[in-house]
Amino acid sequence: xxxxxxxxxxxxxxxxxxxxxxxxxxxxxxxxxxxxxxxxxxxxxxxxxxxxxxxxxxxxxxxxxxxxxxxxxxxxxxxxxxxxxxxxxxxxxxxxxxxxxxxxxxxxxxxxxxxxxxxxxxxxxxxxxxxxxxxxxxxxxxxxxxxxxxxxxxxxxxxxxxxxx
Numbered sequence: 520x521x522x523x524x525x526x527x528x529x530x531x532x533x534x535x536x537x538x539x540x541x542x543x544x545x546x547x548x549x550x551x552x553x554x555x556x557x558x559x560x561x562x563x564x565x566x567x568x569x570x571x572x573x574x575x576x577x578x579x580x581x582x583x584x585x586x587x588x589x590x591x592x593x594x595x596x597x598x599x600x601x602x603x604x605x606x607x608x609x610x611x612x613x614x615x616x617x618x619x620x621x622x623x624x625x626x627x628x629x630x631x632x633x634x635x636x637x638x639x640x641x642x643x644x645x646x647x648x649x650x651x652x653x654x655x656x657x658x659x660x661x662x663x664x665x666x667x668x669x670x671x672x673x674x675x676x677x678x679x680x681x682x683x684x
Contacts, residue, residue, distance in 0.1 A: 608658075631644070661676075
């Protein structure tokens with residue numbers, strides 16, 4: 520999991536290793552594969568109307584952007600431990616909240632960097648309005664955060680436990 524403070528991104532060893540492996544793959548084998556695709560498409564002739572060539576170049580651009588993002592992230596990363604299961608909301612935890620204290624209107628989400636966004640669980644950044652509002656609060660506490668329209672919303676923190684993957 521990650522915890523961002525200023526320009527430092529805190530990662531567990533597992534998360535660091537996973538992101539480093541992705542960077543190594545994108546910088547090596549994946550880069551070679553896309554170069555081959557581009558070369559093969561070039562050999563087909565006229566590049567203006569060659570959809571395969573344009574798709575490969577677009578894929579290459581996205582891949583190189585991800586390489587730059589990962590490089591920057593890993594350069595500023597500090598490896599640490601997963602958050603403690605002490606009932607205090609922190610990055611790397613699965614948090615359950617109730618909107619306006621209504622136990623029937625709840626949301627469970629992972630408080631973490633976007634690097635961990637997945638289809639398994641909704642992810643909110645610690646820098647997001649909701650993330651900022653709940654971060655550091657104890658289970659049972661009320662938290663307030665600002666909505667995009669400038670109004671305030673309140674939630675009750677029902678649970679906070681370390682994310683297990």
